[in-house]
Amino acid sequence: MIPFNKPFIIGNELRYIEEAVKSGKISGDGLFTKKCQQFFEEKYKFPKVLLTTSCTDALEMAAILCDIKPGDEVIVPSYTFVSSANAFALRGAKIVFVDSYKDNPNIDPEEIKKHITSNTKVIVPVHYAGVACDMEAIMNIAKDHNLFVVEDAAQAIDSYYTFSDGTKKALGSIGHFAAFSFHETKNIIAGEGGMLVINDNKYFERAEIIREKGTNRSAFFRGEVNKYGWVDLGSSFLPSEIISAFLFAQLENLDTIQAKRIDIWNRYLQGLKALADNNFIQLPIIPEFATNNAHMFYIVCRNYDERTSLINFLKESDIHPVFHYLSLNKSEFFLKDNLEIDIPNSDHFTDCLLRLPFYYELSEEQQQKIIQRINTFYQNK
Structure with a gap:
């Protein structure tokens, strides 16, 4: 049988998992989580990266960072996985579906323009098959209407967009936020797993808090505060070191x-x-x-x-x-x-x-x- 997909081991996945277990810490934000985040920040020039348990979780974090409230409208392509819309619907947003191009499944910027209202708050371009949406056009629309752009880059690791002036940027580095997936069907896998990219430093601190159940625990562990508590909305979005260890071995290859x-x-x-x-x-x-x-x-x-x-x-x-x-x-x-x-x-x-x-x-x-x-x-x- 030739299956549609098959997970694989290419390098030190099992060795790194063993290392993580022997280190005495397999909850999140250990050595391998930090190694993975550093890899992405250095290779793709992402300002800040936070590993998550899934791309869905990363999208849900982005929805909180965008302060989505009931009545806000979020523009999403109709041809996408449910997470692209569900993450924002959970916050009470009205999802506004728009069409793809005729010759490829990516969202059509001209269709986006038709659906913007005074309630529109976010555009979610989905880079289908890892192929870039027209991000220059989308970012121009967002700038004209003061909108957030959340790139659903679940399939888009190691993919790029070239602007009209010749500037080439990694997908995920262009919108305000971006979400990636390391599900077993993706290029780089960890079974499950995802990543939120934050491209504006004014959201760095809050993103960490949201990821840590709404607490400032990350700042506490860095010695920046003498105790931590509940300070914001959040949930348990942090992956274990087992996931990160497997992922880092894949990134090495x-x-x-x-x-x-x-x-x-x-x-x-x-x-x-x-x-x-x-x-x-x-x-x-x-x-x-x-x-x-x-x-x-x-x-x-x-x-x-x-x-x-x-x-x-x-x-x-x-x-x-x-x-x-x-x-x-x-x-x-x-x-x-x-x-x-x-x-x-x-x-x-x-x-x-x-x-x-x-x-x-x-x-x-x-x-x-x-x-x-x-x-x-x-x-x-």
């Missing part, structure tokens, strides 16, 4: 992992290009301002029935692709209190996008089998 994933991505591209040239499928679009971190490889089928048939065809050969997000504007939770709205591009990707198996240990032989079976499926179409 980031370049190796990325090189392998780029090879896998390029083999899919070459093997399926003829089908795209003949308009059987659509392949991923990488805009000129974006880089490709090879987070996933997807194809877009021509319709829902064709995608269903292709999934069944591949499963007969023990190949397990998956379809992806269901448009949140069609979700049961949203429709409970809202009228159904038409978001056509998002709905199209919901019905037609198919993610192919993609993981570090996917062999060239396995990949060629996947490519061959997809080509065979379309021979009679």
Whole structure:
């Protein structure tokens, strides 16, 4: 069987976990948590990084930092994972869903403009497949309307955006805040795990407090206060040293992992290009301002029935692709209190996008089998 995803060990993951246990501290903010945070701050020039137990937690922290209150409106792409919206809905926000581009799933800045009101407070661009949204356009919109931007960079580690003046910045370093994921389906994994990036120093202290259950315990451990207590909203967002130890071993091998994933991505591209040239499928679009971190490889089928048939065809050969997000504007939770709205591009990707198996240990032989079976499926179409 060729699964959709497979977690992997590449280096010192187990050794570092043992080190963490023997150190006598496996709760959070130990040696490996600090090593991971330092790695990201140095490599990607993130002003401040805080590891979290998940990307969802990082988004929930961002919602608190943005002081979201009932009645505030938050603009989110409809084609995304539920966490992108749920983190803000938990604070009482009204979620305003907008559409993707026609040719790729990222949020369309022109659609954002149409939905801004006097109640809008935050824009949440989601870098789908690790490919940058048009951050220059989005940041300009946010500046014009005095809005927060929270980058949902769950899939976007080691990916960049180039501004019109040639400046190149890592995704996650552009908005006010950013959230990353180290779930086992991501490029760099820790089973679960996430990270909040804070790009404005006036939020550094409060972010630490929110992460530590609303207490100033981090400042206490640094000797900055002589006791700690409950000073703000917060929750238990801090990951254990077990997660951080596994993650740090992966970060040590980031370049190796990325090189392998780029090879896998390029083999899919070459093997399926003829089908795209003949308009059987659509392949991923990488805009000129974006880089490709090879987070996933997807194809877009021509319709829902064709995608269903292709999934069944591949499963007969023990190949397990998956379809992806269901448009949140069609979700049961949203429709409970809202009228159904038409978001056509998002709905199209919901019905037609198919993610192919993609993981570090996917062999060239396995990949060629996947490519061959997809080509065979379309021979009679």
